[in-house]
Amino acid sequence: MLARDADAMQADRALMAALTAGDAAAAAALFDGELTWVDCNGRVLDKPPAAGALPKPLLGDEAGLTPSVHRYGAVTTVAVGRDKEFTLRIWVSRAAGWRLIAYHEVSQNLPPVPHGPGRKDWDNPCRVLPYEPRTADERDCLAAWQQLEIAVMHHEPEVWAQHVADEFLVVGAARRHTKADRKAVLAEQRRTNANSAPAPPGLGAAIRL
Numbered sequence: 001m002l003a004r005d006a007d008a009m010q011a012d013r014a015l016m017a018a019l020t021a022g023d024a025a026a027a028a029a030l031f032d033g034e035l036t037w038v039d040c041n042g043r044v045l046d047k048p049p050a051a052g053a054l055p056k057p058l059l060g061d062e063a064g065l066t067p068s069v070h071r072y073g074a075v076t077t078v079a080v081g082r083d084k085e086f087t088l089r090i091w092v093s094r095a096a097g098w099r100l101i102a103y104h105e106v107s108q109n110l111p112p113v114p115h116g117p118g119r120k121d122w123d124n125p126c127r128v129l130p131y132e133p134r135t136a137d138e139r140d141c142l143a144a145w146q147q148l149e150i151a152v153m154h155h156e157p158e159v160w161a162q163h164v165a166d167e168f169l170v171v172g173a174a175r176r177h178t179k180a181d182r183k184a185v186l187a188e189q190r191r192t193n194a195n196s197a198p199a200p201p202g203l204g205a206a207i208r209l
Helices: 003-021 024-028 047-052 136-153 157-161 179-192
Strands: 031-038 068-072 075-082 085-094 097-107 169-171 176-178
Touching (some): 024 047
Antiparallel strands (some): 075 085
């Protein structure tokens, strides 16, 4: 871990201590106002319900586990895994300090969800979004994400790779892929013209690190 990441990791360790102890006040103080919390069952919470009924962390206090930490300016990601369970925490630097803006769990101990049947071409989420970007950064981020998803649907591994960091890791109910693994899957899907329709909404969760 680099010295510049120490402040974010101090906040992360304080959060895990608060979650493990069930200290809702201490945990809520580290939650960003725009927090999104997704547990391993796909339940999505924002700050008020997460602070009001503090969820138990999937990996407990994470003692003995080594996090994978990446800093992107005002954003730091912390990924932790053990066996078939994984957690991703995303921190954002605010005026008051580092705040947790996203918490996402995935357990591969749950039954996998199959790909959606039928159509190979979808209107959403690739082309139309029910959201108007508020800033140039949001617009650029959404445009890159749309291009990435369209590349998945069209089986274009090289286009997909342009929008993915080298440390990429996707963990789903039945798979764990690095960037190279995912590129290989897209190439094979292109070769076989396989259906890559997404799973039905609400029936599972995946985590992209």
